[in-house]
Amino acid sequence: MTPRLRMLGVKKSFGATHALRNVNLDVSPGEVHALIGENGAGKSTLMKILSGAYTPDAGKIELDGREFTSTNPWHARRSGIAMIYQELNLAPHLTVEENILLGDEPATFGWIHRSQRRQMAREALAELRHENIPLSAPVRSRPIAEQQVVEIARALVGKSKILIMDEPTSSLTEVDTKNLFAVIARLRERGVSIIYISHFLEECKQVSDRYTVLRDGESVGTGEMASADLHDIIRLMVGREIKDIYPRTPHRLGKPVLELRAVAGETKPRCVDLLLREGEILGIAGLVGAGRTETLRACFGLDRLRSGSVWVDSREQTHRTPKQRLREGIGLLSENRKEEGLMLNRTLAENLTITRHGPIAKFGVISNRRQNQVTMDWMQRLDVRARGPTQQISELSGGNQQKVAFGRLLHHNARVLLLDEPTRGVDVGSKVQIYQLMGQLAAEGKAIVFVSSYLAELLGVCDTIGVMCRGVLSEIRPVSEWTEHSIISVAIGHTEAQNSR
Amino acid sequence: MKNRSADSPDRTTKIRTLLNVLGPFLGLAFVIGLFSLSNEVRPYFLTGANFKIILIQTVIVATSALGMTMIIVSGGIDLSAGSMVALTSVASATLLVKGYSPSAAVVLTVLAGGCLGLVNGIAIAGFRMMPFIVTLGMMGIARGTAKWLAGNQTVNPPETPINNIMGLVDPIHLFPLPPGVWITIGLAVLMAVVMRQTIFGRYIFAIGSNESTARLCGIRVRLQKLIIYAVAGSFFGLAGLMQLSRLTQGDPTAAIGLELDIIAAVVIGGASLSGGAGSILGSMIGALIMAVLRNGSNQMGWPTYMQEIIIGVVIILAVGLDRLRQRRNNI
Ligand SMILES: Nc1ncnc2c1ncn2[C@@H]1O[C@H](COP(=O)(O)OP(=O)(O)OP(=O)(O)O)[C@@H](O)[C@H]1O
Ligand SMILES: [Mg+2]
Numbered sequence: 139m140t141p142r143l144r145m146l147g148v149k150k151s152f153g154a155t156h157a158l159r160n161v162n163l164d165v166s167p168g169e170v171h172a173l174i175g176e177n178g179a180g181k182s183t184l185m186k187i188l189s190g191a192y193t194p195d196a197g198k199i200e201l202d203g204r205e206f207t208s209t210n211p212w213h214a215r216r217s218g219i220a221m222i223y224q225e226l227n228l229a230p231h232l233t234v235e236e237n238i239l240l241g242d243e244p245a246t247f248g249w250i251h252r253s254q255r256r257q258m259a260r261e262a263l264a265e266l267r268h269e270n271i272p273l274s275a276p277v278r279s280r281p282i283a284e285q286q287v288v289e290i291a292r293a294l295v296g297k298s299k300i301l302i303m304d305e306p307t308s309s310l311t312e313v314d315t316k317n318l319f320a321v322i323a324r325l326r327e328r329g330v331s332i333i334y335i336s337h338f339l340e341e342c343k344q345v346s347d348r349y350t351v352l353r354d355g356e357s358v359g360t361g362e363m364a365s366a367d368l369h370d371i372i373r374l375m376v377g378r379e380i381k382d383i384y385p386r387t388p389h390r391l392g393k394p395v396l397e398l399r400a401v402a403g404e405t406k407p408r409c410v411d412l413l414l415r416e417g418e419i420l421g422i423a424g425l426v427g428a429g430r431t432e433t434l435r436a437c438f439g440l441d442r443l444r445s446g447s448v449w450v451d452s453r454e455q456t457h458r459t460p461k462q463r464l465r466e467g468i469g470l471l472s473e474n475r476k477e478e479g480l481m482l483n484r485t486l487a488e489n490l491t492i493t494r495h496g497p498i499a500k501f502g503v504i505s506n507r508r509q510n511q512v513t514m515d516w517m518q519r520l521d522v523r524a525r526g527p528t529q530q531i532s533e534l535s536g537g538n539q540q541k542v543a544f545g546r547l548l549h550h551n552a553r554v555l556l557l558d559e560p561t562r563g564v565d566v567g568s569k570v571q572i573y574q575l576m577g578q579l580a581a582e583g584k585a586i587v588f589v590s591s592y593l594a595e596l597l598g599v600c601d602t603i604g605v606m607c608r609g610v611l612s613e614i615r616p617v618s619e620w621t622e623h624s625i626i627s628v629a630i631g632h633t634e635a636q637n638s639r
Numbered sequence: 640m641k642n643r644s645a646d647s648p649d650r651t652t653k654i655r656t657l658l659n660v661l662g663p664f665l666g667l668a669f670v671i672g673l674f675s676l677s678n679e680v681r682p683y684f685l686t687g688a689n690f691k692i693i694l695i696q697t698v699i700v701a702t703s704a705l706g707m708t709m710i711i712v713s714g715g716i717d718l719s720a721g722s723m724v725a726l727t728s729v730a731s732a733t734l735l736v737k738g739y740s741p742s743a744a745v746v747l748t749v750l751a752g753g754c755l756g757l758v759n760g761i762a763i764a765g766f767r768m769m770p771f772i773v774t775l776g777m778m779g780i781a782r783g784t785a786k787w788l789a790g791n792q793t794v795n796p797p798e799t800p801i802n803n804i805m806g807l808v809d810p811i812h813l814f815p816l817p818p819g820v821w822i823t824i825g826l827a828v829l830m831a832v833v834m835r836q837t838i839f840g841r842y843i844f845a846i847g848s849n850e851s852t853a854r855l856c857g858i859r860v861r862l863q864k865l866i867i868y869a870v871a872g873s874f875f876g877l878a879g880l881m882q883l884s885r886l887t888q889g890d891p892t893a894a895i896g897l898e899l900d901i902i903a904a905v906v907i908g909g910a911s912l913s914g915g916a917g918s919i920l921g922s923m924i925g926a927l928i929m930a931v932l933r934n935g936s937n938q939m940g941w942p943t944y945m946q947e948i949i950i951g952v953v954i955i956l957a958v959g960l961d962r963l964r965q966r967r968n969n970i
Contacts, residue, residue: 153654440855461857470855478855481848483915492845493856495838502837546856 140203148197159355172342175352177537178523189221190214218299230278235259262291283426384598387577392416401446408609421596424606469552487513487527536563663924674935687813701926702878706871714847714914715770721897722781727879732889735796756872764864785891794889804884831919847914907957
């Protein structure tokens with residue numbers, strides 16, 4: 139059988155950065171192919187070449203046995219290649235419906251058939267079990283997870299032969315992920331080839347038939363998923379052994395540093411009580427839309443509080459601006475690095491140091507030498523792959539961008555860290571580094587609120603966990619009293635599960 | 640370490656920055672070269688005396704561009720700059736007529752510009768209105784006030800040292816340059832340092848690049864914007880003084896459409912209208928390019944409508960080139 143897609147000896151550099159040195163990839167019809175590699179290994183670049191966003195420097199691409207040069211994204215889409223980008227690519231002011239069919243509007247001579255468009259959008263969402271997303275709401279008004287669903291729905295309309303998914307689940311919940319897998323299974327039966335990129339290796343294992351591992355821009359291994367061992371794959375991608383995925387650094391809980399009492403926001407959260415102590419890693423689980431992000435935002439002063447109070451170091455400090463919170467030593471890592479987390483067209487150094495100029499400036503004047511020195515130190519500690527402190531942040535791979543955003547809190551020397559999905563889009567090796575770092579911070583007496591949709595990591599690194607359901611935070615209990623199952627039942631609102639334990 | 644960047648520490652970035660900086664200079668060299676091609680014009684165009692005139696013609700746009708660069712980098716726009724220049728020049732002429740000392744007139748004029756800018760800032764930052772609309776309104780308000788204040792005619796102040804700011808002492812040689820040129824150069828150096836090397840400048844770029852991030856990082860976005868518009872207003876006030884010095888009278892109908900020249904200069908200099916990018920050096924070169932274009936076309940004897948067309952084309956070309964550069968940088 140001729141393969142659906144064959145990429146041979148693909149190369150691509152950006153200036154002095156060799157993003158792809160030599161990549162081969164084969165995908166058959168009706169196959170789910172996992173593309174695995176560390177942050178900055180070149181996965182997104184390879185897929186952007188296939189979808190026509192970049193042109194390769196060298197190499198050959200064959201589609202159904204015929205040579206294929208994709209000149210632009212539109213051409214690629216006409217040739218049956220659809221892509222779900224890692225960074226959401228939606229038009230924020232347009233409605234959900236308009237976004238889903240953007241560029242594919244059913245039309246005669248430019249006249250859009252609205253009812254047909256509505257129908258198609260509804261079907262795409264129904265396929266993902268998300269009929270509940272209002273079609274006529276502007277996309278920016280929806281939570282990021284729903285935006286992700288919209289992004290996926292967009293790739294489902296039209297007849298694609300190859301569907302590329304670049305970290306589609308990075309902000310989906312377990313339930314949505316399950317739905318997505320069901321969709322993938324259906325598509326596969328229809329003969330659609332799927333290239334699946336994810337840093338969740340268990341997911342890759344579960345969903346894909348074969349895999350290819352990229353390391354430093356080269357394909358270093360490929361094989362059948364069924365017979366593969368995850369440890370071997372990790373070794374291939376990282377080049378070393380990782381033994382302990384959830385390392386624990388011993389740490390002790392101290393004085394209370396942050397307390398929320400019956401906090402309620404404009405719409406969400408509805409009622410949150412929380413006590414965070416020095417050296418504590420407090421996990422917050424919950425479904426998307428439960429109000430976890432809003433809780434952090436309200437606490438940090440980004441959103442208005444409607445009622446309730448916030449206590450820092452046992453003193454009431456309820457209504458504060460982000461600037462005051464930062465001064466109190468509280469830092470927030472946003473879940474949405476593109477919209478809120480980073481200044482994309484500025485340099486790595488600027489992004490890292492923007493909240494604290496003390497060490498790099500005198501009398502308001504910044505010393506470039508000091509700034510670059512400080513940035514280089516953090517780049518090394520966090521293993522950020524970039525050309526240097528003055529590289530523009532948008533040129534970094536997704537995971538490396540995330541590390542810079544995290545690095546900002548460390549540079550700020552925050553003692554209370556509000557982390558919203560801190561490991562989103564971060565590779566296995568670096569995740570372990572981040573967990574380790576969190577452990578170290580806790581050991582130094584810093585306190586962490588850790589919001590995540592990935593239950594395994596919550597159970598792995600937290601001391602205590604609370605679960606949010608429809609704007610209300612459950613009782614916070616030590617991690618040993620939780621299981622994945624009990625967390626999910628509280629998250630979906632099965633209160634009897636809470637009682638029966 | 641795993642940092643495979645070690646082999647080429649930041650070289651590409653440096654080269655790219657260099658190219659970005661060099662771009663406007665190349666444009667300047669290109670327009671100067673263009674006018675030097677013609678055998679008839681060259682003996683007049685390529686002389687110290689003419690460059691002195693070009694520099695003097697640049698000063699008003701350049702001074703205003705210092706303020707406009709801040710505004711555009713922060714993601715805003717100011718359409719009222721031209722009217723503010725006219726209003727402040729009329730105001731200072733009126734002050735001089737009323738018998739104020741020249742130094743008091745200077746201070747008050749710059750302050751007046753600052754206050755007008757502050758009003759813009761309050762509407763934009765305080766009431767979260769669109770800069771485009773607010774400054775469009777201010778454009779009408781300032782122009783109308785200027786005409787009102789002047790009684791719909793020019794105001795002729797007595798002879799004062801203010802006229803020397805832009806005075807052409809020795810019209811044959813390039814040096815000495817009039818004080819206005821030195822003032823502008825000095826302020827440009829100061830502002831370049833402020834934008835590039837200070838925390839205040841960082842915050843301007845941060846707000847323009849991503850306002851939500853700026854807020855998240857504890858920057859007082861509204862206060863910062865207020866300051867930006869007020870400081871820019873004082874630059875427009877200073878430009879108004881220079882305008883007065885050049886015309887030796889306060890003319891309420893002067894500087895019509897000047898804001899477009901200023902914005903063009905800033906954009907030619909590499910600033911992005913969506914914010915987060917731009918430089919003082921670039922804007923200054925951009926202002927020079929605009930002045931050379933006008934001066935050259937005059938020397939060539941081209942009618943004004945030709946000049947307008949040419950300048951329009953140049954602006955579009957400059958911005959188009961910039962887009963191309965950006966596209967190559969990142970998709
Ligand atoms: N536009 C660009 N300009 C310069 N360098 C770039 C550009 N895009 C990507 N790179 C570099 O190419 C390399 C590969 O990046 P890519 O985005 O393909 O990684 P990735 O495997 O998708 O990583 P992640 O898992 O973090 O998303 C990185 O070192 C990145 O810095
Ligand atoms: Mg990627």
